Amino acid sequence: MSETPKEVAPIERDDHVHVIEARKGFRSINLKELWDYRELLFVLTQRDIKVRYKQTVLGVAWAVIQPLLTMILFSVIFGKLAKIPSDGLPYPIFVYAGLLPWMFFANAISQSSSSLIGSSQLVSKVYFPRLIIPLSSVGSGLIDFAVSGVILLILMLWYGIGWSLHLLAVPLLVFAVIFTALGVGTLLSALTVSYRDFRYIIPFMVQFWMYATPVVYPASMFPEKWQWLLFINPMAGLIEGFRSAFLNQPFDWQGISISLAVSVIIFLAGVMYFEKVERRFADII
Amino acid sequence: MTPLVTLSDVSKDYPRTTTRRDRLLGLLHTLTRSADRHVERVLDQISLVIEPGQSMAIIGENGAGKSTLLKLIAGVLHPTEGQIVCRGLVAAMLELGGGFHPEYSGIDNLKSAASLYGVSDEGIISLLPDIIQFSGLDEAELNQPVKTYSSGMQARLGFSLMTALKPDLLITDEVLSVGDESFQKKCITWIEDYLSSGGTLLMVSHSTYHIQKLCQSAMWLEQGKVLASGDAFVVCQAYHRQSLEQHGESLNSIDHRAIQLDQAIWDHQKCASLDDIQINETNVLRMSWPGQQRLEAGWRFRFRVYGTDGQLICCQNLNAEEQFRRAQDEPHVLRTHWSFSDLLPGHYTLDAVILDETDGLVSNLVDRSFRIPGRSRAFGSLRVAHQWRSE
Numbered sequence: 001m002s003e004t005p006k007e008v009a010p011i012e013r014d015d016h017v018h019v020i021e022a023r024k025g026f027r028s029i030n031l032k033e034l035w036d037y038r039e040l041l042f043v044l045t046q047r048d049i050k051v052r053y054k055q056t057v058l059g060v061a062w063a064v065i066q067p068l069l070t071m072i073l074f075s076v077i078f079g080k081l082a083k084i085p086s087d088g089l090p091y092p093i094f095v096y097a098g099l100l101p102w103m104f105f106a107n108a109i110s111q112s113s114s115s116l117i118g119s120s121q122l123v124s125k126v127y128f129p130r131l132i133i134p135l136s137s138v139g140s141g142l143i144d145f146a147v148s149g150v151i152l153l154i155l156m157l158w159y160g161i162g163w164s165l166h167l168l169a170v171p172l173l174v175f176a177v178i179f180t181a182l183g184v185g186t187l188l189s190a191l192t193v194s195y196r197d198f199r200y201i202i203p204f205m206v207q208f209w210m211y212a213t214p215v216v217y218p219a220s221m222f223p224e225k226w227q228w229l230l231f232i233n234p235m236a237g238l239i240e241g242f243r244s245a246f247l248n249q250p251f252d253w254q255g256i257s258i259s260l261a262v263s264v265i266i267f268l269a270g271v272m273y274f275e276k277v278e279r280r281f282a283d284i285i
Numbered sequence: 286m287t288p289l290v291t292l293s294d295v296s297k298d299y300p301r302t303t304t305r306r307d308r309l310l311g312l313l314h315t316l317t318r319s320a321d322r323h324v325e326r327v328l329d330q331i332s333l334v335i336e337p338g339q340s341m342a343i344i345g346e347n348g349a350g351k352s353t354l355l356k357l358i359a360g361v362l363h364p365t366e367g368q369i370v371c372r373g374l375v376a377a378m379l380e381l382g383g384g385f386h387p388e389y390s391g392i393d394n395l396k397s398a399a400s401l402y403g404v405s406d407e408g409i410i411s412l413l414p415d416i417i418q419f420s421g422l423d424e425a426e427l428n429q430p431v432k433t434y435s436s437g438m439q440a441r442l443g444f445s446l447m448t449a450l451k452p453d454l455l456i457t458d459e460v461l462s463v464g465d466e467s468f469q470k471k472c473i474t475w476i477e478d479y480l481s482s483g484g485t486l487l488m489v490s491h492s493t494y495h496i497q498k499l500c501q502s503a504m505w506l507e508q509g510k511v512l513a514s515g516d517a518f519v520v521c522q523a524y525h526r527q528s529l530e531q532h533g534e535s536l537n538s539i540d541h542r543a544i545q546l547d548q549a550i551w552d553h554q555k556c557a558s559l560d561d562i563q564i565n566e567t568n569v570l571r572m573s574w575p576g577q578q579r580l581e582a583g584w585r586f587r588f589r590v591y592g593t594d595g596q597l598i599c600c601q602n603l604n605a606e607e608q609f610r611r612a613q614d615e616p617h618v619l620r621t622h623w624s625f626s627d628l629l630p631g632h633y634t635l636d637a638v639i640l641d642e643t644d645g646l647v648s649n650l651v652d653r654s655f656r657i658p659g660r661s662r663a664f665g666s667l668r669v670a671h672q673w674r675s676e
Contacts, residue, residue, distance in 0.1 A: 019368065019369070019371075020360055020368070020370075020371070036403060037403070039403070039404075040400040040401060040403075042400075043397040047386060047389060047397055051388045051389065054388055055388075121384065121385075122384050122401075123361075124356075124361060124379075125377075125380055126361065126377070126379075126384045126401050127359055127360030127361050127377075128401055194311070195308065195312070280363070282356065283362065
């Protein structure tokens with residue numbers, strides 16, 4: 001006997017008309033569509049987080065171990081051996097405050113750059129706004145980011161650095177780092193689809209970028225006159241900002257502003273490029 | 286009625302990027318904003334209208350552009366030229382299990398796949414019992430990561446999700462060929478119910494049986510162009526004829542193997558008509574073909590009758606060699622007498638083919654559905670002589 005389909009609760013759906021056209025050139029992001037698919041963004045982010053530490057023995061503990069080990073390693077090499085100055089702060093906490101945003105940023109851009117190729121099954125089989133994919137891989141790093149942030153707050157107590165009002169600037173800086181990561185991540189993810197060379201370029205780029213950013217050294221090592229050049233690298237201003245916020249140092253608003261402006265530009269450029277080439281992804285992935 | 290899908294002059298080019306030179310040229314074209322002429326046209330000026338409630342098949346050889354067409358309608362690909370307008374919820378099964386993440390459990394994959402179709406978390410939770418019931422997978426299996434699933438299990442999960450979504454337009458690409466037979470039947474039954482409740486279907490299949498069973502109309506694509514479109518049976522026959530001719534040509538040049546039927550007649554009526562078959566009479570299928578087409582030693586005729594659900598009811602073979610020891614140039618006539626008095630009322634399909642000694646298809650003679658009229662209290666396909674006696 002055949003099964004008669006049972007009545008189920010009707011699925012919410014708007015009867016919107018979907019027009020697929022041959023279009024060329026730049027176009028604006030379809031924000032409404034992106035909003036309609038917010039559930040998917042949430043689900044994919046959750047999925048990325050779950051999968052991230054799956055089949056590892058230590059599991060989420062890696063979110064704690066990674067930044068702490070890096071901090072110890074860098075403190076020995078750059079703090080003890082190379083004797084890099086740290087603005088009068090203990091080197092471990094100085095470098096950790098820089099590593100916190102940097103590790104999020106570096107992970108976010110390397111994860112999202114390979115995210116589209118990694119989801120080729122999805123991209124070539126189902127329709128959805130492709131921007132969701134790099135967005136979700138940036139988003140999935142936020143948990144690690146938060147865990148490292150809590151560790152920093154604990155380390156601050158350990159090193160006797162009080163929690164100050166400067167911490168209020170942290171949300172703004174976090175947003176700015178996320179934005180920069182989204183911009184760079186979407187740009188790299190789109191480029192990697194067309195040119196797989198980027199898979200090999202990106203690890204070098206991330207390393208180089210770290211040394212071009214005041215992570216293991218303070219911006220004050222640069223002559224005052226040329227510091228603005230340093231801040232054209234958006235991560236430079238943001239990381240200095242993080243240090244000032246957490247370690248109760250004076251803010252360099254000029255540097256932060258330059259970096260913020262550049263990160264907005266990068267974000268817009270990244271997303272616009274992504275949207276321009278988005279419709280080609282399924283052809284070549 | 287507003288059409289569900291309208292394609293106007295849709296063309297699709299794929300970039301040719303197989304060599305490094307292609308990639309560099311592509312980069313150059315992007316940088317200089319000049320048109321990339323280094324492309325391959327897969328679909329050429331396709332126009333198509335799908336009305337609600339229609340069921341359409343797309344047929345054609347491999348590489349004809351069938352899957353590309355489906356992907357365009359599903360929104361996965363963007364057309365190079367032209368416009369596509371879609372209304373309502375389109376669910377596309379371009380590949381069963383497409384969109385599943387191997388590390389994720391079956392349940393979690395259902396949730397994320399549902400969100401791909403814009404179903405909210407609460408929505409999917411209310412649908413889950415139905416999906417699970419249809420899939421026939423048990424609790425333990427559903428909590429395993431999908432990478433441990435067999436392809437058949439993935440197919441079950443994928444199709445079950447579609448059944449729960451109840452899309453306005455269902456797109457399937459060769460998905461009925463995956464999964465075991467009982468599940469295939471379940472899917473076909475579901476599609477039939479879906480169609481009778483007003484659903485719309487667009488499918489790619491190589492199975493003439495599935496197409497004629499599920500689709501009213503068909504479109505025949507060849508090298509990105511529409512060769513024919515219209516009634517599913519007519520288009521399928523035309524397609525078969527052509528592919529046989531192509532097949533035959535190459536065979537002819539070697540050993541004159543192809544057999545072309547002059548006619549196939551049921552009791553002096555064209556086989557192509559869907560006439561009711563009288564069960565109490567013996568039905569004669571008379572097939573004839575020109576004399577110059579020779580039957581080789583080792584070839585045989587095979588006749589098969591199928592039930593509504595694709596179940597094979599009987600398969601009869603006839604050794605051609607013995608039957609055709611006659612003058613080579615005389616036209617051949619083969620007459621088979623069939624008594625269908627044991628078949629219960631319902632729809633059936635008869636196909637007749639000529640096979641060579643290695644079971645390779647030489648010729649597709651007849652592929653026809655017929656109906657045994659009447660009513661019956663018995664279920665199944667056959668009437669078996671029986672008696673009831675109480676003691």
